[in-house]
Amino acid sequence: MKRNDFIKKTTLVITGGILTSYTSCIDPKKSKNVAGISERKNWAGNYRYKAENLYEPSSLEEVQQLVKQLDKQKALGSTHCFNDIADSPKDQISTKKLKKVVHLDTDNKTLTVEAGARYGDFAALLHEQGYALHNLASLPHISVAGACATATHGSGVGNGNLATQVLAVELVKPDGSVVHLDRAHPDFYAVVVGLGAFGIITKVTLAVEDTFDVRQDVFLDLPLESVVSNFDEIMSSGYSVSLFTDWMNKKVSEVWIKRRTDAEISDLGNDFYGAKAATKNIHPIADLSAENCTDQMGVPGPWYDRLPHFKMGFTPSAGKELQSEYFIPREYAVDALLTIEEMKDEIYPHIMISEIRSIAADNFWMSPCYKQDCITLHTTWKQKPKEVLALLPKIEAKLAPFNVKPHWGKLFTIDPLILQGRYEKHTDFVALAKAYDPTGKFRNGYLNKNIY
Ligand SMILES: Cc1cc2nc3c(=O)[nH]c(=O)nc-3n(C[C@H](O)[C@H](O)[C@H](O)COP(=O)(O)OP(=O)(O)OC[C@H]3O[C@@H](n4cnc5c(N)ncnc54)[C@H](O)[C@@H]3O)c2cc1C
Incomplete structure (x- = not known):
């Protein structure tokens, strides 16, 4: 953007004042973005926002005036999505200063x-x-x-x-x-x-x-055959359970079991369906330092310091990475796992780690768990977009018989019409979104492609 254009765009006169008197509009080329990275990219750095302007209102009134005044726009949160869902053809409105x-x-x-x-x-x-x-x-x-x-x-x-x-x-x-x-x-x-x-x-x-406390116990090297035979028991063994695997060697490398201490909890012992108790804190990617991970080894701690895997004061996950995640109805969990396991040799060169989790059904129209208990197959990939984007369609094709739905904020390539057909409330959602936004102010490339 030329300097004059920038000045022009940041001094839009609106009813009651000059926009810039209380709202910062940041020149994307010169400024730091909300994640503190010196370019306007998402958290992982794999996507560069195309929106020309970034506004940072700090009150409801400022948001109202911006929304009314601007044409094409989109809310931007903490930039943690891996795709263009939060981008806009013109303006982004960051909620960074709305944090009280x-x-x-x-x-x-x-x-x-x-x-x-x-x-x-x-x-x-x-x-x-x-x-x-x-x-x-x-x-x-x-x-x-x-x-x-x-x-x-x-x-x-x-x-x-x-x-x-x-x-x-x-x-x-x-x-x-x-x-x-x-x-x-x-x-x-x-x-x-x-x-x-x-x-x-x-x-x-x-x-x-x-409030409640949670203890986190980690077990290593759970045989795949144990997962297949005891999937429901394993996933129900704690308040929150995650299985981490790189799909190789017919095993789950780590089982993270988070249990509330206000519930009846038994000693899980040293042998969990053939997996051995870890003897120190461990990162989901075992080669990385566990410094940024929440405490394990059964040490109780407050819910907010155990339910996430990563601590607030540190960079979560691996940083330079890509992510995909697929939701699968719970009844197909084991079949889906075995299907992906067959692809291990193709997956392994590009994977950092996969995580399998459970999520209960809900009532949100565009939730992948709408009226459906699910498991999710999450993968943190090396930041190799070409290779990963070539692999995702193959994974999606293998998972298609299970009516797979992708995480909206991660990478996926499923054909939009097929995807829309998997959402019972898709048509109602589109009709309502159009009623709220008849001129399409909040539509962007992502919504046009995947939803509208
Ligand atoms: C390291 C890492 C770990 C992750 N772990 C998990 C995980 O455990 N589970 C999981 O499900 N996901 C996970 N994610 C994905 C992440 O939680 C989602 O992508 C989430 O949407 C990010 O929130 P955000 O505020 O950064 O959203 P953004 O990327 O900023 O925006 C996402 C969408 O929300 C909309 N939006 C944002 N704020 C508003 C608002 N105020 N009003 C209306 N719309 C708004 C945007 O317009 C956009 O459509 C992870 C991502 C990373 C990078």
């Missing part, structure tokens, strides 16, 4: 936060006040509204995704007006896992519960 804890209502056990708050920003505070969220993703670094918009999840056969914590949202609609939606509102289950299609969520009210 608004209100903890102890009578009704609810917590209201601004949409850009990251779970790790307020989790310790919530715990200090005696409360907890039911679950977290593998990392606490993601924004609440951004995580919910893509149906981000943790693990646990009884645990729904993070959107299932949401009781209500405050939404700035494409015309700049504000609407409050709670679970009784007919649009609630479309808007919360809304892929950013309905406007900008500015506040989220979450259900909280009494």
Whole structure:
């Protein structure tokens, strides 16, 4: 962008003032983006945002004025998606400065936060006040509204995704007006896992519960045959269970079992279905240092410091990586695992690690777990986009008989028409999104391709 154009774009005159008097518009070529990287890229650095302008409003009123004033736009959370879902042909509105804890209502056990708050920003505070969220993703670094918009999840056969914590949202609609939606509102289950299609969520009210501690035990080298014979028992052996594997040598390299200490828990011993108890903290990618991982070895700790795999103060996962993740109805779990295991020699050169988790059914229209308990096959790949994007269609074809659905925020190549056909509420979702946004302000390349 030329300097003059930049100045012109940042001094849009709007009713009641000059936009730049309270809103920062950042020149993407010169500035740091919200993740602190010196280019406007997503967290993993594999996607460069094409939006010309990035705005960082710090109040509801600023968001309203921006939304009303701007044409093509999209909310940007903490930039952790691996694809173009958060991009815009023109403007992005970051929620980076909308991160306040608004209100903890102890009578009704609810917590209201601004949409850009990251779970790790307020989790310790919530715990200090005696409360907890039911679950977290593998990392606490993601924004609440951004995580919910893509149906981000943790693990646990009884645990729904993070959107299932949401009781209500405050939404700035494409015309700049504000609407409050709670679970009784007919649009609630479309808007919360809304892929950013309905406007900008500015506040989220979450259900909280009494705080609890969790202990995390890790077991190494679980034979594949044990997984096949005892899949349900293994995945139910804790409040949240993750299996990590590189698919080689007919084994799961690590089993992470997170158990609440307020539940009846037995000693798991040293032998877990043929896997041996780890003797020190370990990273999901065993060769990496466990320094950034939450404590294991059965040491109890608060929920927010055990349910994610990675600690807030450190870089999560591997950093320079790609991710894909596929949701599979739980009844096909073992068949799906064995299908992917057959591809191990093709997968191995490009994989860092895969993770298998469970997620309970929910009611969100565009959640991959809509009315369906699922397991997920997540893979952290080496950052080799060409090779990974060549492999994904093969994996997707193998998983097609299981009605596989991809994670909205990760890499996938499934044909949009096929994908849409796997969502019972897709047509209703499109109709509602069009009703909220008749001129398509919040449509971007991703939505045009995959949803509309
Ligand atoms: C290292 C790593 C680990 C991860 N682990 C997990 C995991 O354990 N489980 C899992 O399910 N996923 C995981 N993810 C994926 C990640 O949680 C999701 O992609 C999530 O959407 C990221 O949130 P964000 O705020 O960064 O979203 P962004 O990438 O910034 O935005 C995602 C979408 O949300 C929309 N959005 C953001 N804020 C708002 C708002 N205020 N109003 C309306 N729409 C909004 C955007 O427009 C966009 O469509 C991981 C990602 C990384 C990089």
